[in-house]
Amino acid sequence: MSHHKIEYEDLMHRHGLRVTPQRLTILDAVCDVGGHATLGAIYRTAKLADPAISRSTIYRTLEVFCEIGLVTSAEIGEDGKVYEIVEAHPHHHLVCQVCGEIQQIPDEIMQPTFDRIKQAFGFDVETSHLVLSGTCRNCRGSISCE
Helix, strand or coil, X not given: CCHHHCCHHHHHHHCCCCCCHHHHHHHHHHHHHCCCEEHHHHHHHHHHHCCCCCHHHHHXXXXXXXXXXXXXXXXXXXXXXEEEECCCCCEEEEXXXXXXXXXXXXXXXXXXXXXXXXXXXXXXXXXXXXXXXXXXXXXXXXXXXX
């Protein structure tokens, strides 16, 4: 998803952040890499646009973007933490622990579960990016029990 569909400048200003060239480079890199962008992939892409940018600047900026709701992060399998632009419609992921396949599931599927949690425990689930690990249909069929 492109960050150009989001009022990112207004969002940064509302949180007291300046819209700097480095922040825009990092935001562009997240978009260019696409969904589930690793820190390494974002770094390589941003480095092409700004050779002086450091890995620590990228990491700190991504954390700030996550805090203000511009970017979301999740731990997905062996790739570690991945980042993507927050979408207008939240979604979640199913990650196969065998083959690494990632499937997106819409928030509408998870919302009834979140509602039941609220009803049973009085707890509001506040996530727009839930990751569930398990075994996909294809791998489940190929795993033999010995």
